[in-house]
Amino acid sequence: MNTHQAQDFPQIVAHIEEQKRMLRNAQSRAGQRPARKNRREETILRFNFSRLSVHRHQFSGLLVSRTSFIPSPYAPCAQPLSDLSKIMIDDLVLETHHRGTYLLVRVVTPQDWITAVMAIVEDERGEVLLLQLYHQVDTTPRPEDILAPGTVLIIKDPYLKLTADGGHGLRADHVSDIVFLPAHDDRIPSCWRSDLQSPQDQSASFWKAKGNDCFGQSRYRAAVEYYTRALVSSPTTEESHTIKLNRSLAFLKTNHFDAALADVESLLSDTATKAGEKALFRKAQALYGLQRFRECCDVLTKLRVNYPNNTAAKAKLNAAVNRLAEQTTGKYHFKKLQAEASQLRPPWLDHATYIGPVEVRQSGCRGKGVFTTKAVKAGDLLFCEKAFVYAFSEDGAVNSAGRLDTSILIDVNANSFTTGAQPELITMLVQKLYRNPSLASLVQNLHRGSYEPVQGTFGIIDGNPVLDTFLLTRILLLNNFGCLLSDRAAAQARRQLIGLHTSFHNFPSCGLWAFASHINHSCISNAHRSFIGDMMIVRATEDLPVNTEITIQYLSHLTPQRQQKFVQNWAFACDCALCQDGDQTSDAVIAKRSRLAESLQSVLRPLTRCGSYGGTGSIANVIRKSSALLAELEGTYTKPVEEVPRIALWGGYRDVACALTLPGQGIAPNPQKAVELGLKALQCLGFVIEGGSLGTNQDLVVKKWGFMGNGLLDCWMCLKNAYYKTGSHELALAADGYAKVCYRIQFGEDETFGELD
The missing domain is CATH 1.25.40.10 (Tetratricopeptide repeat domain)
Structure with missing residues (x-):
């Protein structure tokens, strides 16, 4: 899932403004009768022509783009059908929810589907209207048409809405507002009963x-x-x-x-x-x-x-x-999970949720949070959760018709939009809860912001649960996670395609993990999430005592304007030490750090290119230049590293250390300097390390784990390689062990650690 603010995309802003204009125009006609009555044959012919034209257009092109708008919320009907009064199409007025009533209609055309399931329906008098049903799409592997010709249904609290083309039609966003009548239902008028339905003596x-x-x-x-x-039928x-x-x-x-x-x-x-x-x-x-x-x-x-x-x-x-x-x-065969996720599309894995030494409790003004129930070590599994719902999408993936498929969900009220699989995810959540109301307790109390559902939501009326689509949408917007097919596979692809340490922030797939949704945010988090298919794995990134609140990063500390996004998306401002330090650091210092980091990359860039440099003299020159830049960069920090991790400085030390163990052709490595800089890099993240220096005969022991910085695994592997090259095999084994813990944290498992290239 990729959420964006509309102001950063002019074409979306124009789209939203046009939608707002249409909504204002529609609202100005609320309570009015339609300008003219729909002519039956003309309406059916126009719908069928449009349906066939859309299908031809879709199948002739390579790109399918579906744009969905989140409309102004309205409550579902929370009354039993027996308390509602029957009305006809002629009784309907525009832009009005006809509360306390119901409409009985029959489908007269084949269905169409773009962002809603659509068909032309008629009432008992033969009057016709377009019907649009949202979130009624069958999400099973073999979907069936739900609006087949002849289908009879009841619409509770019918809503007559102006359509984009200037016409009008029925719109239903809540699945519980629709009652599909079985063929034998006594409420179906005799004039609508087929020959097959009519005989009363069928056995x-x-x-x-x-x-x-x-x-x-x-x-x-x-x-x-x-x-x-x-x-x-009297069996x-x-x-x-x-x-x-x-x-x-x-x-x-x-x-x-x-x-x-x-x-x-x-x-x-x-x-x-x-x-x-x-x-x-x-x-x-x-x-x-x-x-x-x-x-x-x-x-x-x-x-x-x-x-x-x-x-x-x-x-x-x-x-x-x-x-x-x-x-x-909590014992999983993770290597098997990796293999399953790489083969299945969508990667819905047949595995269970494990909740380990953690539980949900109140966390003061932060609402609910997740806390440890016993002491844990860095790398320990806190929980492994199967998604409640999970929608899969891949960049550049083609759908079953061989076309590129993309979806955009626009929230007009928030001036934001989402690309990826989120529209599908909303429908999946609605359908799962409607089909299995016993599962509602897992999600109904998740954070919903200021949204207040109507009384009776999730209750059972007329044998089915009352579901508020807008409530569920709000829950998803606040609680879903964007994810990759596999963090491990993505990391391998990044190494092969674009090199070491490159960030990756595009998450086309998304899901709702109900337990994980209770975890609060901190930029300096003490836990890390990773994904294998629809399984989320959360591990501790440091040693934690009992009763410690677990935190994860909602957004990376590198995300531009993250505070603004925290407020817009989750209605809080992060006050972690990293954010406070950022607020207290001048723009000039931040710009200086950025400039020094770029200069450092310029020094290192030729070193990693095969044949660019040669001889030990070049190495010495690189060390001299990079050391000077690192010293200047270190001077931009004032707070102790125990309080605030020094992110830019960490990255500099790490990159130089790795470069000195991964030289180009003809370069003599300098593992001694790599060890020195690698240990300094870890200290910049708040690691407290005992021993590890060459020539001291001291073991390498991490006394305190620090911040889970980008590229931490690479730093440990760099130290391992440097130790081996100096003949310090015991130190190399220790570094390898810590690298394995980092691998376990970053990718959720260490069963594939030996396959690391």
Whole structure:
């Protein structure tokens, strides 16, 4: 995810201003009736022509760009349908939420989809309107059309809105405001019932067969509807058991784990049922999908005892046992995770969340925070969390149609926009909670800023949860993390393509990690996050006593205007020692540091180019020039390094030390000087190191870990190489051990440390 302020991009500013103008124009017509009634045939013809034109345009081009706007928030309907009054299309007025009412409509065209699912609908009088449903896209691997012709639905608190082309149509942002009616529903007018729907004497077995046909065609949504109709068609007890089993499997296919669990629980509670084996397995599958692995293992163990020949149960039990072990011990096969993430698209990994020696508590005026429950060492695993929702995107990636795909989400009120996968992530969150309301407690209390949801949000009304899309959007904007496919793979790519120490700030993928969202920010953080697919790994970057609050960097300390972004995005100003020092340091000193750092790079740049310099004299010259620049740079700092890390100075010492161990062709290295400068570099980050100097016969021991600076791993590897070249093998082994800890912190694991190039 990449969030930007609109003022930095003139074309976006123009886009936002035009949208604001349209919103003002629309609001000026609030309460008015549409200028003219839609003509049925003309409206349908125009929609179908537009749908086909858009599809032709998309398939002929190489770039698909979708721009979504976050509209002005409005509350979802929190009333049961029985308390609402029925109205017709002719009763609607513009730019108005018709509270306390509902509209019954039928779809009359095939659906279209750009940023919303769209179709033309009619009411019982034959009046037609465009309907736009947001966040209703099926996010399963095999999506089905939700607005197929003939679909009948109810729209709670209908909202008639002016459209961009000057027309008008219905818009629904809240999935809970839409009620899809099954074909057998008594509320469907007789004039809308097809021949298949009309006969009242069709048997349960007839509808079950229809459901089985749809299931075989991977039309699981339709299958559920037919199975549901079969259950109200007077099935026998045996038929009812079979139908519920079939429906539970269809629910599983669409990730409706709560509904699947409810079906099989009703079967297992019936002592007369003969569907025990399949019901137990379906229950285990639903529990696995909800990540309730201990319960899943209990069910599968019972299944294996009663049905020892069930090979599928054996395989599922092995998987559940592995997930439970991860969940309780935090022991992962990280090398396998790396391999899985490199192969899967999207990289949704089948692994469990582990919460280690940390817990969520109140953190004063900072709200909730995460604290240690026991003392931990640098590199220790604090937690490893699977994303609640995760949307994958790659720069330059092509979609299934072979075209480059990009999405832009514009927040008109905040004058900001996001590129990447965030629009998809919002829909994924909405859909996951709507399908599995039992999971709402994991996210509903996350930080939402000043947004106040309507009473009844997340409650169950008419059998479904009331979801406020704008609340969930706000939660995502404040709590999601941008991420890479794999920090380790990205680091290797950067080394190969653009050299050592280069920063990388483009995070096209994003996700919501609910537990991690409670961690507060500090530029001088004591923990570091890394990613492998949709797994976030957080490790301590220093030794921490019990009851220490964990902090991470929301933005890098190198991010321009980060204080402004802290205020705009999270409504706080960072007051860490690094930020305070930055505020107290004059612009002239900051400019001097930047100038000296650039001069230092100019001295070092030729040294790392093959054949640029030759002979020990050149090395001596580089050391002399760089030492003078480093001394001048050190003079720009006044506060003790124990209080504030000296970032620019650290980078200078590190780069010179690394350069002296990675010379170009014909260059005689100077490992002795590399050791001296490497140790000084670490001290600039606040490391307290005992021993390590050449010729002292002292062991290398880190007494206190310092700031996790960019390139820390490279510094330790530089020291390791320098020690080896001087014959100090014990010191080299010690440096290698600390490099391994840094690798573990930076990339989340050290199982692949031996593959470091």
